[in-house]
Amino acid sequence: MRFWRNWGPVLFAWLAIMTGLYFGFSWFMARQQTPNRVENLSGTVLELQRSRDGHFRLEGRINDHIVPMLIDTGASGVSMDISLARRLGLPTDGPGVTLTTANGVVEGYETQVDTLRMGDIVLHNLTVTVSPAFGNPDEVLLGMNALAHLSITMQGNQLRLSVPNP
Numbered sequence: 001m002r003f004w005r006n007w008g009p010v011l012f013a014w015l016a017i018m019t020g021l022y023f024g025f026s027w028f029m030a031r032q033q034t035p036n037r038v039e040n041l042s043g044t045v046l047e048l049q050r051s052r053d054g055h056f057r058l059e060g061r062i063n064d065h066i067v068p069m070l071i072d073t074g075a076s077g078v079s080m081d082i083s084l085a086r087r088l089g090l091p092t093d094g095p096g097v098t099l100t101t102a103n104g105v106v107e108g109y110e111t112q113v114d115t116l117r118m119g120d121i122v123l124h125n126l127t128v129t130v131s132p133a134f135g136n137p138d139e140v141l142l143g144m145n146a147l148a149h150l151s152i153t154m155q156g157n158q159l160r161l162s163v164p165n166p
Contacts, residue, residue: 046119050157060140061117062088068139069118071159073152075143078116078126081134085111090130099131106131116146121163123149 048056048071056071065088067080079099085092094109108131116123123146134141153160 044120045160045162046121048159048161050159056159057139058118060142061115062113062140063090063115069142070136070139071147072141072143073147075141077129077143077145078113079108079129079131079134079141079143080139081137082108082130082132083137084140085128085130088113090128092130094130097129099129101131103133103135106133108132118161121150121161 046058048058051057058069058071059066060069061067067084067088082092090111090113092109092111094111096107096109099106099108108129110127110129113126113128114124116126126146147161149163151160151162151164153162
C-alpha cells in the first residue's frame with residue numbers, strides 16, 4: 001500500500017504525459033500526410049500544400065461523406081477501392097471495365113457519384129471507376145475526368161485549383 005501512495009502519483013503523471021505525447025504525435029503525423037483538410041478549404045480557388053511524400057492531397061466530399069483524395073493528373077478518371085465505394089453507398093452493379101494501372105491490369109466497374117466537393121468547388125454526376133485491388137483502400141484518386149473541369153497551376157510546393165472563367 002505504501003508503494004502506491006509514494007509512487008502512484010508519479011506513475012499516473014508519466015502515464016498522462018506519454019498518452020498526451022502519443023496522441024499529439026499521431027495528430028501531427030496525420031496533419032503532415034493530408035495538410036489540406038475540409039475545414040481549411042473554402043472558396044472556388046483552392047491552394048493545396050504538398051504533403052510530406054511529395055503528393056498533393058486534400059479532404060473532399062463525395063455525396064456528403066468526407067474522403068481523403070490524392071490529385072493524380074496521370075489518371076484518366078476518378079477511382080477508388082470497392083470497400084470505400086461500399087462505405088459511401090455507391091451502386092456496385094455498373095458496367096465492367098478493364099483498368100491499366102501503375103501496378104498492372106485489373107478488372108473493375110464504373111459507377112456515378114452525384115457530387116464531388118473540394119472546398120466550395122462542386123462537380124456533379126461524375127463517372128467513377130471502382131476496383132477491388134486499388135492500392136490505398138481509403139483514398140480516392142482524383143483523375144482527369146474531374147480535374148479537366150478546373151484550372152490547375154503549380155508553383156513550388158503549392159497546387160492551385162480553381163474554376164475557370166467561362
